[in-house]
Amino acid sequence: xxxxxxxxxxxxxxxxxxxxxxxxxxxxxxxxxxxxxxxxxxxxxxxxxxxxxxxxxxxxxxxxxxxxxxxxxxxxxxxxxxxxxxxxxxxxxxxxxxxxxxxxxxxxxxxxxxxxxxxxxxxxxxxxxxxxxxxxxxxxxxxxxxxxxxxxxxxxxxxxxxxxxxxxxxxxxxxxxxxxxxxxxxxxxxxxxxxxxxxxxxxxxxxxxxxxxxxxxxxxxxxxxxxxxxxxxxxxxxxxxxxxxxxxxxxxxxxxxxxxxxxxxxxxxxxxxxxxxxxxxx
Amino acid sequence: xxxxxxxxxxxxxxxxxxxxxxxxxxxxxxxxxxxxxxxxxxxxxxxxxxxxxxxxxxxxxxxxxxxxxxxxxxxxxxxxxxxxxxxxxxxxxxxxxxxxxxxxxxxxxxxxxxxxxxxxxxxxxxxxxxxxxxxxxxxxxxxxxxxxxxxxxxxxxxxxxxxxxxxxxxxxxxxxxxxxxxxxxxxxxxxxxxxxxxxxxxxxxxxxxxxxxxxxxxxxxxxxxxxxxxxxxxxxxxxxxxxxxxxxxxxxxxxxxxxxxxxxxxxxxxxxxxxxxxxxxxxxxxxxxxxxxxxxxxxxxxxxxxxxxxxxxxxxxxxxxxxxxxxxxxxxxxxxxxxxxxxxxxxxxxxxxxxxxxxxxxxx
Numbered sequence: 007x008x009x010x011x012x013x014x015x016x017x018x019x020x021x022x023x024x025x026x027x028x029x030x031x032x033x034x035x036x037x038x039x040x041x042x043x044x045x046x047x048x049x050x051x052x053x054x055x056x057x058x059x060x061x062x063x064x065x066x067x068x069x070x071x072x073x074x075x076x077x078x079x080x081x082x083x084x085x086x087x088x089x090x091x092x093x094x095x096x097x098x099x100x101x102x103x104x105x106x107x108x109x110x111x112x113x114x115x116x117x118x119x120x121x122x123x124x125x126x127x128x129x130x131x132x133x134x135x136x137x138x139x140x141x142x143x144x145x146x147x148x149x150x151x152x153x154x155x156x157x158x159x160x161x162x163x164x165x166x167x168x169x170x171x172x173x174x175x176x177x178x179x180x181x182x183x184x185x186x187x188x189x190x191x192x193x194x195x196x197x198x199x200x201x202x203x204x205x206x207x208x209x210x211x212x213x214x215x216x217x218x219x220x221x222x223x224x225x226x227x228x229x230x231x232x233x234x235x236x237x238x239x240x241x242x243x244x245x246x247x248x249x250x251x252x253x254x255x256x257x258x259x260x261x262x263x264x265x266x267x268x269x270x271x272x273x274x275x276x277x278x279x280x281x282x283x284x285x286x287x288x
Numbered sequence: 289x290x291x292x293x294x295x296x297x298x299x300x301x302x303x304x305x306x307x308x309x310x311x312x313x314x315x316x317x318x319x320x321x322x323x324x325x326x327x328x329x330x331x332x333x334x335x336x337x338x339x340x341x342x343x344x345x346x347x348x349x350x351x352x353x354x355x356x357x358x359x360x361x362x363x364x365x366x367x368x369x370x371x372x373x374x375x376x377x378x379x380x381x382x383x384x385x386x387x388x389x390x391x392x393x394x395x396x397x398x399x400x401x402x403x404x405x406x407x408x409x410x411x412x413x414x415x416x417x418x419x420x421x422x423x424x425x426x427x428x429x430x431x432x433x434x435x436x437x438x439x440x441x442x443x444x445x446x447x448x449x450x451x452x453x454x455x456x457x458x459x460x461x462x463x464x465x466x467x468x469x470x471x472x473x474x475x476x477x478x479x480x481x482x483x484x485x486x487x488x489x490x491x492x493x494x495x496x497x498x499x500x501x502x503x504x505x506x507x508x509x510x511x512x513x514x515x516x517x518x519x520x521x522x523x524x525x526x527x528x529x530x531x532x533x534x535x536x537x538x539x540x541x542x543x544x545x546x547x548x549x550x551x552x553x554x555x556x557x558x559x560x561x562x563x564x565x566x567x568x569x570x571x572x573x574x575x576x577x578x579x580x581x582x583x584x585x586x587x588x589x590x591x592x593x594x595x596x597x598x599x600x601x602x603x604x605x606x607x608x609x610x611x612x613x614x615x616x617x618x619x620x621x622x623x624x625x626x627x628x629x630x631x632x633x634x635x636x637x638x639x640x641x642x643x644x645x646x647x648x649x650x651x652x
Contacts, residue, residue, distance in 0.1 A: 018524075023559050024544050025527055032522075091524055097299050098442050101450040102326050125329050158571045162306025165333045189570035193310075217561050220570045247561035 007055075007149070007207070010283060011084065012048045012276075013240065013269040014058040017041045022245035031271065038066040047273035049081070051280050057084040057209075057267050059153070062092075065141035072144055086151040086187060087138040106130060109137055128171045135175055149207055150176045151185035158190055161197050170201045183207055187240070192221040192229045205234050209267065212239035214248055214256040230262050238265040250282060258286035289313060290587060293351035295320045295342045295366055297330060300380050300407065301357035303572060307580045308355070309334075310569040314584060318349035322358075342366050346373060353403070353587055356380065359451035360458025364389040371396045376403040378583045382467035383601035385458050387609050390602040397598050403586040405579070405594065406601035408471040410528060412575035412582070414563030419530060419541035420476055422548055429536025429551075434477055434512040436469040440526035442518040446492050453496055460496030462488055462608055466516040468528055470611075471596075471604040473504060473512055476530065479603050480504035480512070486614035491519040502611045514611075 015021070019032030035041050045056060045067070058064050064085075071078045096105035110133050139150070152172055160168045173184035185207040188194040198206045212230070216223040218241065230237050243253045257263055266283065270276045290313055294305050297319050308314050320339040321327045331338035339345035346354070346369065353376035356366050364384045370377045371393065383406050384390040397404040410416050422428070442452070442465070451457035452464055473480075482505045491498035499517040506512070518526075529542040537550040547557045567577040579596070586594060 020524070022544060023561070025529075025542055029522075094299070094525070095441055098452060099448050099450065102298065102323070104449055125325070125332070127329050127333065155572055158569075159303070159306045162310050162569065162571055163302075163330070163334050164309065167333065193569070215561065216566065217564075218570060218574075220567060222566065244561050245559070247559060 007236065007238070007265045008053070008082070009265055009287070010053050010280060011055045011057045011238065011265050011267040012045065012053050013267045014056070014061075014064070016269040016271050017044075018059070018061055018063070022241075023247070034271070038063060038070070041067060042070055044271060044273075044276075048270075048276050049078075051273065051276045053276065053280065054080060055082040055084060057086060057151070059089045060085055060087045060138040060141065061089045068141050068143075068145055081146065083142060083145055083147045084149045084151060084185065085139065085142055085147050086153050086185075087135065088153060088156065090153055090155045106134075109134060128167075131168065131171050132175045132179075135172065136179070139180060147180065148182050149185045150180060150182045151187050151207075151209060154187040154189050157186050157188050157194065161188075161190065161194060166197050166201045169198060169203060173203055185209060185238075189218050190220040192225045195229055195233050195235055198235075205236060207236045207238065209238035209240050211241040211244075212237070212257055212260075212263065213242050213244040213253060215244050217241060217244040217247065227260065230260050237263045238267055239263050240267045242266055242268060250278060254279070254282045254286055258283060289315045290353060290584060291315050291317045291349070291351045292353045292355060293318045293320065293342075293345045293349055294355045294357065295345065296356060296358035296380075297321045297326055298357065301355070303576060304355050304357060304378075304580060306571050307569060307577050308584070311581065311584055313588060317351050318345040320345040343369065346370065346375070352376065353378070353583075357407075360385055360463055361451075361456060363458075364393060367393055368396065371400045371402065371404075374400055374402060376583075376587050378405045378407065378580075379598075380407045381471065381601065381604070382406075382458070382463050382608065383598060383605050385463070387602065387605050390598070390605050394598045394602055403583065403594060404598040405583050405586070405596050406598060407579065408468065408475075408596045408601065408604070409573070409575040409579050410468055410472050411475060411596050412578040413543050414560055414565065414574070415541045415543060415546040415558075416472065416476075416530070418546040418558055418563050419532075419539055422539060422546070423476055423532065426534075427537065427548055427550060428532065428534030428539050431477065431510050431532055431534045433510070434473070434530065434532040435515065436473045436512065436528070436530050437515040438465050438469045438526060438528045439517050439520040439523050440465065441521040441523055442526075443492050443498050444519060444521050446494055448493065453493055455496050460493070461498050461516055461518040462500050462612060465518040465526065466500040466514060466611070467604050467608060468526070469514045469516050470607040471601065472528065472530060473514060474603040474607060475600070476532070477504075477510060477512055478506060480607065480610075481507040483607065483610035483614045486611045487619075488611065488615035491517070493519075500611060500615075502614065504607065 016031050017035045019028040021028035096108055176182050176184045187209045191210040211218040219226050239257045242257045268279055292308055292314055294301050309316050316336055318337045318339050320342045327338045354370045356379040360382055363379050367377050367379050452459040484503050486502040488497045489499050498519040502514050504512040532539045540547040545557055545559045549555050564574050567574045568581055569577055
């Protein structure tokens with residue numbers, strides 16, 4: 007895993023600080039070309055891993071990557087599935103089963119219908135993963151993440167087997183490593199231990215003000231320092247609540263943190279983050 | 289250990305289950321749903337006991353508290369059953385479809401002396417709590433007008449196949465979405481004395497409304513507008529926003545931030561990152577966890593404040609009821625007199641415009 011990973015919230019109108027900012031970003035990145043411009047700027051700054059939600063529009067970006075293999079040689083994608091609002095809205099509209107019916111892939115209607123009918127939820131999960139992965143065909147995606155809303159929801163239900171099913175399918179079918187995003191890091195490490203997933207890749211909010219770090223800052227710091235897993239820090243700037251240097255000093259000060267995922271909309275910001283991290287790591 | 293049962297494991301019930309199931313003082317003793325499919329899958333993979341009927345859940349699993357997250361039409365019956373057996377009750381919003389039912393349940397809950405809470409999670413959003421604090425302290429002076437807006441992408445096409453698209457089940461934007469705005473309005477600004485200028489429209493839906501607009505009139509002269517549209521795809525998820533104007537300034541609040549303008553001092557902004565307290569377990573927003581843990585804390589520590597009580601939620605139901613009745617009177621306007629006088633094309637144009645509705649009426 008690279009030290010710096012590029013995130014995608016800024017492209018899809020996700021901003022935890024301001025709805026106005028979120029809307030302005032949604033307008034700015036209306037055209038996929040505008041997204042690609044920023045990805046290119048990041049690439050030119052040496053950031054070649056894009057950690058992205060399986061949002062429909064990522065499909066267009068994948069098309070662009072496939073169409074320009076020379077430019078994107080060595081480019082790495084870390085898909086994060088699912089894009090939860092797609093499911094959430096479908097459940098409100100169609101109900102639980104209706105939503106599953108919509109998203110279980112068309113190619114496997116018989117297979118999917120059968121899995122649904124027999125309540126074979128593991129098989130349904132595998133089909134849903136395949137549906138989400140379709141857009142990444144032919145691209146290099148060595149780590150595949152399960153989004154925090156799903157991870158934390160399943161952990162809440164104590165449906166830990168789902169983590170094992172996800173990990174196994176991602177390994178077998180895509181030759182990728184499973185990754186887990188969470189807002190409850192210490193607890194998730196216990197859950198992953200219980201299903202025997204060793205040295206897992208776990209992405210969590212890690213920031214100085216403990217924004218969305220359930221369990222608290224001390225427990226996070228202890229877990230990062232003492233437990234065997236590969237931490238990726240996200241939300242390191244706590245949605246802009248922390249100045250860049252102060253934010254990165256906190257994260258870079260914890261040597262066990264492997265990678266930092268961050269979002270930015272301009273080359274200047276990307277460069278600033280890269281330079282700061284290089285300086286603090288040195 | 290507090291024994292909790294959950295009735296209704298749809299979108300909200302599942303979310304509540306995930307949160308309470310991690311609480312160290314709680315044991316979920318049973319789930320109930322009319323849809324056997326989800327229930328079967330859930331109980332198979334979580335080991336939780338499943339019941340097809342809420343009475344069976346209450347009688348056999350003997351919960352001390354019940355979380356009710358069923359279609360709104362069924363709230364009254366299930367809540368009554370639980371209250372009569374002395375159970376603490378958390379019920380999803382809106383409270384009841386009928387205000388008479390609501391009133392009777394408020395009284396019953398008081399007699400039963402149990403914790404009673406409705407799932408208006410916005411009350412647990414840091415920025416709205418800050419707005420309440422500022423308004424209570426008179427930060428922007430005497431209020432003269434406010435606006436509460438809620439927009440989101442729930443219905444973007446004519447067909448819907450859940451109870452949310454059925455009026456008799458309590459579906460529609462008025463009950464499902466406008467209830468949040470009505471609850472925030474009554475919480476922040478008090479109970480209005482009346483409602484006017486209500487427009488309740490369908491945009492895409494066949495059987496239910498998709499947008500709601502109304503003016504609320506308060507006895508002290510304060511006015512407010514509710515603007516709600518759940519067929520607005522420019523939002524990723526529900527976006528709720530409050531604006532208030534006072535003689536000494538202005539306040540804006542949404543889930544992310546609380547902005548206040550005080551005359552002579554200018555703007556002051558506080559963001560969710562500083563306004564949001566930590567929660568024990570996060571699934572999909574601090575407010576969902578906070579309201580559940582608050583419910584449990586109320587039961588355990590017998591705290592008397594009871595945020596989002598049935599009585600508080602009944603106020604939102606009353607506002608919705610007023611809007612519904614006002615809108616049912618059809619479009620009315622005080623300029624109708626002038627329009628009538630002209631007798632010309634304007635009137636005909638207006639009549640065409642509201643075709644299918646009762647003819648333009650004089651304001652009383």
